[in-house]
Amino acid sequence: MLTVEGLVKRFGGFTAVNNVSFRVEQGEILGLIGPNGSGKSTIFNMLSGTLIPTAGSILFDGAEIAGKAPHRIINSGIGRTFQIPRPFHRLTIFENVALAGYYGQGSHSRARADEAAERALAMVGLPTNRHAGVDGLGAAGLKKLELAKALATGPKLLLADESLGGLDEHEMDQAADMLRKIRDELGITIIWVEHIMGVLMRVVDRVMVLDHGEKISEGLPSAVASDPRVIEVYLGT
Ligand code: ADP
Ligand code: MG
Numbered sequence: 001m002l003t004v005e006g007l008v009k010r011f012g013g014f015t016a017v018n019n020v021s022f023r024v025e026q027g028e029i030l031g032l033i034g035p036n037g038s039g040k041s042t043i044f045n046m047l048s049g050t051l052i053p054t055a056g057s058i059l060f061d062g063a064e065i066a067g068k069a070p071h072r073i074i075n076s077g078i079g080r081t082f083q084i085p086r087p088f089h090r091l092t093i094f095e096n097v098a099l100a101g102y103y104g105q106g107s108h109s110r111a112r113a114d115e116a117a118e119r120a121l122a123m124v125g126l127p128t129n130r131h132a133g134v135d136g137l138g139a140a141g142l143k144k145l146e147l148a149k150a151l152a153t154g155p156k157l158l159l160a161d162e163s164l165g166g167l168d169e170h171e172m173d174q175a176a177d178m179l180r181k182i183r184d185e186l187g188i189t190i191i192w193v194e195h196i197m198g199v200l201m202r203v204v205d206r207v208m209v210l211d212h213g214e215k216i217s218e219g220l221p222s223a224v225a226s227d228p229r230v231i232e233v234y235l236g237t
Pocket of ligand 2: 040041042083162
């Protein structure tokens with residue numbers, strides 16, 4: 001579904017992502033882990049079009065998307081969440097999600113956006129009524145809202161950035177189960193970024209590890225967790 005080759009991002013003289021290549025197969029959950037500052041969000045920003053790669057190729061369903069505008073990439077079927085949720089506080093929960101559906105599906109149909117919002121909110125377990133406001137949501141609620149907004153855009157590939165940040169242990173388990181349910185029930189392929197291994201390792205099919213912008217390990221969770229290079233990086237943090 002996704003083939004990334006030789007991806008590079010430089011900010012001035014600093015190389016945030018250095019020659020990273022990987023593939024994502026249809027229907028899998030790929031975990032992408034690495035310490036803070038290792039380049040995870042920068043990769044997501046290039047996959048979703050908010051950053052233009054310095055070099056490299058991103059093939060999605062056989063089409064080159066590197067450097068394409070974010071709305072084109074969303075319309076082609078890549079949805080994302082943001083590490084730091086920034087909902088519109090003057091809109092209701094429903095309106096926030098329907099808005100994402102309206103622009104993200106490209107059809108600009110109010111009725112379709114509303115339907116997509118209802119389905120997405122039900123999927124993540126947020127109220128589907130039209131009145132509930134955003135301000136009552138805690139950390140877990142805001143993460144669910146991020147997921148619902150991404151789902152409302154109708155993605156084939158979902159990029160989930162740090163879905164566990166700020167959650168307690170029980171909420172982390174719930175969030176992990178939710179990502180698996182999104183894959184199992186909706187058939188959506190997922191790349192899931194976290195800086196800690198923890199609960200991610202029990203849900204992903206494969207995992208890839210970044211350090212200082214470079215891929216240092218990739219494979220089954222059990223193999224990666226016992227890779228000396230990975231252990232070294234995680235002991236150092
Ligand atoms: P991660 O998501 O793995 O924590 P990021 O991808 O956000 O890491 O950042 C990787 C590195 O690139 C960090 O050192 C960060 O400071 C740097 N970086 C990210 N975005 C920019 C930017 N727009 N300008 C300059 N440096 C950036
Ligand atoms: Mg990040």
